Amino acid sequence: MKDINFSRRDFLRTAGAVGLAAAFGGIPADIFAEGRRLYKFPEKTDLILLTSRPPQLETPLHYFKELITPNEALFVRWHLANIPTSVDLNKWRLMIGGNTDKALELSMDDLKKFEKVSFTAVIQCSGNGRSFFEPRAAGGQWQNGAMGNVTWSGARLKDILTQAGIKAGSVDVVFDGLDSGPLPKVPDFVKSLPLDKAVEDDIIIAYEMNGEPLTMLNGFPARLVVPGWYATYWVKALREITVVSKTYEEFWMNPAYRIPDTPCACVAPGSKPGKSVPITRMNTRSLIIEPAAAASLKVGRTVDIMGLAFSGGYSIKDVTVSVDGGNTWRESRFGKDMGKYSWIQWYYTWKPEKKGKYTLMARATNSIGESQPFESLWNPSGYMWNKIESIDVNVA
Amino acid sequence: MKIMFMLTAALFLSVMLMQHNAVSMEAANESAVKSIVLPAIDSDLKEGAGKDKVATYCNICHSPDYISMQPPFPADKWSAIVHKMIVVFGAPVNEADSRTIIDYLSSNYGTGK
Structure with a gap:
C-alpha cells in the first residue's frame, strides 16, 4: 500500500467526522x-x-x-x-x-x-x-x-x-x-x-x-x-x-437466495411469488463499456463501441448492437475466446454521420438461445438483472 | 474464532511495525501466515429521534452504511426489515426500542408512507 492511499484514507476519516453524508462537495473528484x-x-x-x-x-x-x-x-x-x-x-x-x-x-x-x-x-x-x-x-x-x-x-x-x-x-x-x-x-x-x-x-x-x-x-x-x-x-x-x-x-x-419458481424467475413487479427455488445458474447478459454513458462524440469520427457478454456456462453465440434505440441491429465482432465460463469482449465500429442524441444498445444470445429481455424481469430480492443495456450519447 | 483472535493478537505488533503496509506475511515462516488490517471507516446516519438506538443495536452486526445505502422504503417495509433482524438474526431489541428504530428509519430513510 502506497503512502498516498493512507493520506487519502486519513482525509476521508476527517471528512467523515465532519459529516460526510451531508456534504460531498469539498472532496476531490478522484x-x-x-x-x-x-x-x-x-x-x-x-x-x-x-x-x-x-x-x-x-x-x-x-x-x-x-x-x-x-x-x-x-x-x-x-x-x-x-x-x-x-x-x-x-x-x-x-x-x-x-x-x-x-x-x-x-x-x-x-x-x-x-x-x-x-x-x-x-x-x-x-x-x-x-x-x-x-x-x-x-x-x-x-x-x-x-x-x-x-x-x-x-x-x-x-x-x-x-x-x-x-x-x-x-x-x-x-x-x-x-x-x-x-x-x-x-x-x-x-x-x-x-x-x-x-x-x-x-x-x-x-x-x-x-x-x-x-x-x-x-x-x-x-x-x-x-x-x-x-x-x-x-x-x-x-x-x-x-x-x-x-x-x-x-x-x-x-x-x-431464492428466486420465483417460474420460467422467467420473475413475478409481476411488486408482487410476491408463490413457490420459490434456490438461485443457481447465471442468465445471459451484456454490457456496453465504451463509450461511457453520456459521452460526447464527433460527427464523422469512427467510434469503437466495446463491451462484454457472458452467460451461465454456455458460450455467447452473438452480440448484436443497435445505435438507433433498438430499431435496427448489427452483429458485433468478438475478441479472444477464453472458454464458455469467461466473458467475451465484443466490438462494433460506428461512424455517426449526423449530429444528435443516439441510444446505443447491446443484446447477447448464448449457444442455447438464451438472450436478454427489453424489460427487466422483476423478483423481490433484485437478483439476476439482465435487461438489455441502453446508453445515450451525444454526437456534435 | 478463539484461534483467529489469538492469531490476530499475536500478529498485531508485527503489523503495527510494518506501518504503511496493511498486509503482512510472516517472514520467519515463508508465507505461512497472512494477515490484513481492515480500515476504520466512518459512516454516519442522519440526525433524528431514535438515532442512538439504531447506533446501539444495528451496529452490533453491521455498519450504518447498510442503512444509508438503501433506497427509501415505506414504513411497513422498514418494519419487516427490523423484525427480520430480531427474529432471524437475533438482534436483542425489545418491542419499545423496535418501534423507535422503525420510526427513525421510516422518518429518515423512508418514502413518507
Whole structure:
C-alpha cells in the first residue's frame, strides 16, 4: 500500500467526522467513481464502497475494458461481520466429512497435490444490478460492478470427494467458511450444492486467482468455484465440506437466495411469488463499456463501441448492437475466446454521420438461445438483472 | 474464532511495525501466515429521534452504511426489515426500542408512507 492511499484514507476519516453524508462537495473528484465513494482495502485498489462492515466493495466500470479483472479490482462481498483477517497455513485445514467413508483434513500442501485445474470464469453476485430494479429491492445496492472475469486454479472438488469416498444415499454437499456472525443467533453463512452438481468436472477448490494466492477479501486461502452459477455458492475461506444424506435447507439456502419458481424467475413487479427455488445458474447478459454513458462524440469520427457478454456456462453465440434505440441491429465482432465460463469482449465500429442524441444498445444470445429481455424481469430480492443495456450519447 | 483472535493478537505488533503496509506475511515462516488490517471507516446516519438506538443495536452486526445505502422504503417495509433482524438474526431489541428504530428509519430513510 502506497503512502498516498493512507493520506487519502486519513482525509476521508476527517471528512467523515465532519459529516460526510451531508456534504460531498469539498472532496476531490478522484476519490469518487460514478458519483460514489471510493475506498482502498488491504490488497485491493480503490473500489466503490457500499458497506464497510462486513465489507461490500464494487468494481469501477473502467476495469471491465480488460479481459481479465485484476485481483486488486475484483469486487468484495461478505455476509457476516466476523470475516477472517488472519490465516496461518500451518494450522488451516480443509475438513471433509459427513456421509463419507473417511474424514479428510487437508493442508494447503495436500490440496496442491491434487491435479491442478485452471480456467477463466465470470464471478458475479446474484444481486449485481439490484439498484436498477423498479420497485427497488432491499439489499446491496450494486450497479454493474459486482462481477469480474478471473482465471481460477485449484483442485477438483470431485477428486477430493472421491478420495473421501461418497457413501450411498448422499444428497447434498455443504460448504462452510471461516466467517461467522457477531451474535449467536445469526445464521452461519453455509451453502450447499446438490451432489450431482458438486461432482461435475469444473467445480474446483481454488487457491489461486490470476496465478496468485487469493486475496484475503476474496477468500484466502481457498474458495469454492462454481463456474456458471452465481457467486453465492462460491464460498470463501473454506473451512469444512460435509456430505449429507438429505436436502440442506438452512437460512442461506432457504429462505435466502431464492428466486420465483417460474420460467422467467420473475413475478409481476411488486408482487410476491408463490413457490420459490434456490438461485443457481447465471442468465445471459451484456454490457456496453465504451463509450461511457453520456459521452460526447464527433460527427464523422469512427467510434469503437466495446463491451462484454457472458452467460451461465454456455458460450455467447452473438452480440448484436443497435445505435438507433433498438430499431435496427448489427452483429458485433468478438475478441479472444477464453472458454464458455469467461466473458467475451465484443466490438462494433460506428461512424455517426449526423449530429444528435443516439441510444446505443447491446443484446447477447448464448449457444442455447438464451438472450436478454427489453424489460427487466422483476423478483423481490433484485437478483439476476439482465435487461438489455441502453446508453445515450451525444454526437456534435 | 478463539484461534483467529489469538492469531490476530499475536500478529498485531508485527503489523503495527510494518506501518504503511496493511498486509503482512510472516517472514520467519515463508508465507505461512497472512494477515490484513481492515480500515476504520466512518459512516454516519442522519440526525433524528431514535438515532442512538439504531447506533446501539444495528451496529452490533453491521455498519450504518447498510442503512444509508438503501433506497427509501415505506414504513411497513422498514418494519419487516427490523423484525427480520430480531427474529432471524437475533438482534436483542425489545418491542419499545423496535418501534423507535422503525420510526427513525421510516422518518429518515423512508418514502413518507
